[in-house]
Amino acid sequence: MTRGTAAFQQSLARGFTYLGVMFLIFLLGLVATAATDVYKISLRRERESDLIFVGTQYKTAIEAYRQRSGKAPQPYPKDLSDLLRDPRQSVLTRYLRRVYTDPMNPGQPLVLIRNGGGGIIGVYSPSTLAPIRQVNLPEGVSGHALSYRDWKFIADGATSAPALEPDTIGTLPSLNFGPGVGSEAPSGADSDTGGLPPSPASRPIRPGDLAPAHRTPQICGQLYAQDQGVCNQIANTGERVLGSECLTSAALRNSQCASGEPLSSLTIRQ
Numbered sequence: 001m002t003r004g005t006a007a008f009q010q011s012l013a014r015g016f017t018y019l020g021v022m023f024l025i026f027l028l029g030l031v032a033t034a035a036t037d038v039y040k041i042s043l044r045r046e047r048e049s050d051l052i053f054v055g056t057q058y059k060t061a062i063e064a065y066r067q068r069s070g071k072a073p074q075p076y077p078k079d080l081s082d083l084l085r086d087p088r089q090s091v092l093t094r095y096l097r098r099v100y101t102d103p104m105n106p107g108q109p110l111v112l113i114r115n116g117g118g119g120i121i122g123v124y125s126p127s128t129l130a131p132i133r134q135v136n137l138p139e140g141v142s143g144h145a146l147s148y149r150d151w152k153f154i155a156d157g158a159t160s161a162p163a164l165e166p167d168t169i170g171t172l173p174s175l176n177f178g179p180g181v182g183s184e185a186p187s188g189a190d191s192d193t194g195g196l197p198p199s200p201a202s203r204p205i206r207p208g209d210l211a212p213a214h215r216t217p218q219i220c221g222q223l224y225a226q227d228q229g230v231c232n233q234i235a236n237t238g239e240r241v242l243g244s245e246c247l248t249s250a251a252l253r254n255s256q257c258a259s260g261e262p263l264s265s266l267t268i269r270q
Contacts, residue, residue, distance in 0.1 A: 041132070048133055048148075050103035051125055054110070055153030056138055058083075058123045061095035062155040068093070076119025076158070078217070078258065080112075104129065104148050111251040113154060114224060118217030118258055122154030126248040128241070149244065212260040220257040227253070227266055 061083045066074045068086065077083055083096040102110045104127035113122040127148040134144070141151045205226075209219050227250040235243025249266055256263050 044129070045132055047103045048131065051148065051151070052133075052138060052141070054100040054103060055123060055125075055141075055151065057096060057100065058110070059138075059140075059153045059155055062120060062122065063157055064095045066155065066157055068095075074157070076115060076117075076121050076155070078118060078120070080120070102127070111149075111248065112255060113152065114221065114254060114258075115158065116218075116221045116225070118220050121158035122152055124149055124152045126244070126251070128244055147244075149247075210257075210263060215257055215260065217258070220254060223257060224250070224254045230266065 062076060065077050065083055065086065069075055069088065080096075080099050084094060084099065086093040086095070100110070102108045102125045104125045110123040111126050112120050113124065115121050125148045129148055131145055131148055131151070137151075138153075140154060140156075145151055205219065205222060208214055210223075228247075231243050231246035231250055234246055246266060249264070253263050253266065255261075
């Protein structure tokens with residue numbers, strides 16, 4: 001065997017070795033990618049199960065708080081702290097072990113669903129990810145939801161009550177703070193009030209109503225409903241993502257209104 005032939009064979013062997021190493025690296029990359037995908041799906045399933053657990057805990061706690069009252073109509077909690085310690089009871093009474101955050105968005109709060117009186121009747125996650133689980137879901141949770149935000153965990157006693165979707169008041173020049181949720185009174189409605197001042201639930205919201213000292217559950221509920229109309233209009237134009245962002249911002253402002261904090265603007269990207 002000549003020296004040139006030996007050198008060629010050595011070069012050829014090194015080339016095959018190099019190709020073999022590259023192919024092995026490629027296979028390892030595929031395995032790592034597959035393992036990562038499996039881990040992400042497993043993590044999503046775990047968080048999904050946590051969301052169902054947490055949502056059910058809130059749902060049960062809210063209903064227990066309502067039923068514990070001897071008054072009629074039975075009130076709903078105004079704040080989550082009421083579920084940790086019922087202020088109506090002389091002895092320590094808990095309906096919830098702790099305030100749970102959103103499992104789908106670790107560290108972030110769940111969105112509160114309030115009725116027209118400002119009472120908390122349920123919660124949900126603002127996540128726009130599509131659910132993996134479609135069967136064996138808790139009662140009241142849809143198995144054909146487009147996103148986790150469609151999973152509403154509402155107290156059983158509130159299913160027949162009109163639940164307000166999360167919305168807030170914003171600094172939009174196009175907002176019409178007219179009576180009720182709509183911007184116009186029904187045709188044929190009698191505008192003569194006999195000289196009596198309009199009730200807070202029927203008159204337009206004034207800037208002074210938004211001052212922390214003047215806010216009431218009715219005012220917050222009215223703002224909540226009006227902002228809901230704005231966000232729903234956005235969603236109805238086909239801008240579901242923008243509508244979702246608007247509702248998330250609205251929920252935050254509703255919470256700010258109830259707690260007396262400064263109100264943020266309604267988030268609407270043009």
